[in-house]
Amino acid sequence: MVCAVIMAGGRGERFWPKSRAGRPKQFTDLTGRGNMLYLTYRRMAGLVPPERIFVVTGSDYEGITKESIPGLPAENIIIEPEGRNTAPCIGLAAAVLEKRFPGDVMVVVPADHLVGEEDKFTAILKTGVEIALATDGLVTMGIRPTRPETGYGYLKVGEQVEAGGLSGAYRVERFVEKPDPERARQFLEEGGYLWNSGIFIWRTPVILGAFKTHLPDIYEGLMELKEHLGTERYPFVLEKLYPGFDKVSIDYGIMEKADPVFMVPGDFSWDDVGTWQALERILDRDGDGNVLQGRVVALNTRNTIADAGRRLIALVGVEDLVVVDTDDITFICRKEETDMVRELLNELRRQKMEEYL
């Protein structure tokens, strides 16, 4: 049987002020299609029964997780006392699942990606599940690139794998960091490089075995946590151990070191919605290159992304801006400088305006 784990612990600062400390990106509707966590949940419900869908998130977000997914059982929310990157998050989920559904396959997906063709997506996940079962290996999903993207990591495609009569999988030859534009162009021309989606499929005992090998300290903690699961002491043990786990990504901590690692290639439309600029790919642009959501009137305005919230946004003679209007904040940023939002948030902290974080 299969379980799904949705990672929903991110802070989504890059999407401030639509994403806020109290309601990060994954709990918002960035694209007009709905709450991202709920969209992810619904996608997973195409693969596994609802009682087997788990959400990992911060304790502050338990309420909005329930609100985002009406009817989600409380015991399917796995609380991280604090964010420690993806390896501890996935390890914690694996420990919980191994107690509840020992030996099963777990599919791990981020809560904040957009997927275009859900049927294709589900079909590829199913292939991944079968590969995970047939090989007892770690499986990741690669996405066929459609442009020389420098914002994603890549997977170098290795030899095709024949397992359990299936031929839809490949070895991952290696993991490639985000490339510069020149290399990204090469990857696209040469072929053989897929985007690293951050979607994983494996049997729970297999990933726990990989923790034991590659992240033994975390593994030890996970086993102690697993022992206390369901007891009154569990929350205290979690609070004690989890903040001590190394902040390490699953890619860096395990995937790049484990061998073999397999990959199922996807060629559906997919976006990790990592920056405001992603909206230019996801949503329709008008004749002047603008992406305008909500009530926006624009004159002589080009290549601008505007999200109007409840108010009218009127733009005259501007270009290359990101404009986001929320109930208490109006954010106006040169498109090239959206990375400075981190500094801006620090400035708000310095000026004791925490209510705007």
Place this chain on the structure above:
Amino acid sequence: MVCAVIMAGGRGERFWPKSRAGRPKQFTDLTGRGNMLYLTYRRMAGLVPPERIFVVTGSDYEGITKESIPGLPAENIIIEPEGRNTAPCIGLAAAVLEKRFPGDVMVVVPADHLVGEEDKFTAILKTGVEIALATDGLVTMGIRPTRPETGYGYLKVGEQVEAGGLSGAYRVERFVEKPDPERARQFLEEGGYLWNSGIFIWRTPVILGAFKTHLPDIYEGLMELKEHLGTERYPFVLEKLYPGFDKVSIDYGIMEKADPVFMVPGDFSWDDVGTWQALERILDRDGDGNVLQGRVVALNTRNTIADAGRRLIALVGVEDLVVVDTDDITFICRKEETDMVRELLNELRRQKMEEYL
């Protein structure tokens, strides 16, 4: 005795969205110093008793006029059925005043100017009143220019006038349209040119006489109106006649044609607050040339005017913008293109978004 007439009928479209169809510029606090009409009223109260201060405005603005000036007697609000430029507005006020306070001097001021040194201003108005009484002429106030402003009309200073033992006045040699930058620079260098403030002083019978000579059609209407003043028929006669008056400014319709016209020169700080850019002169700029009102956090931002209303405005990496945030509208405009606000308002009308006008 002296009466003051405050012209408060403008639509203030250039200050949209802070100035709105339902509450134009003169009824707002653009600069953080207070409601402009109230500031003007208080200034006039330094010259004449409150019961002699009149406000001319549109019928839609009777309520906010009373709200802006608590205690203003209802009979001191002179209603224009519609805006027909300054000549009909001043003519109507003259007709009303001539009935209430026959033969008196009237001082006419726009509701939406800012005056820095009010003592000087009042002193110069007093001189103007004495000149108006001594010469029985039309008197205007000129402002000593402090920069080569192309946004104002100018008065060419003529010979000094000795009247009633007073020497503070000059003839206006001629009225000069808004100059190009080159001529504006010349005016400043040569001297002898003052800004045309749009502030006037004359005896009521004298200005009515000038209407009779230069705008006889309006004069006839004004006399008919005066006859009906205080009767039940007055509102109907006003509704019938006023919209038929030529849309003509007092400058073009009378001042440029009348002779002699006198001028009292003022050298106090004064601004007609005609455009958003005026705020850069009136308010403090930060080290990056920004004028920031309300709660604004700016990083890497230059030469930008921002007015935050009730929300936080966060600016990153922008320059030369005007950003105005109101309860229902966020307006973002390249500073050089603020003139396009008229087109924007037309666009709102086309799109049936009248609630935002």
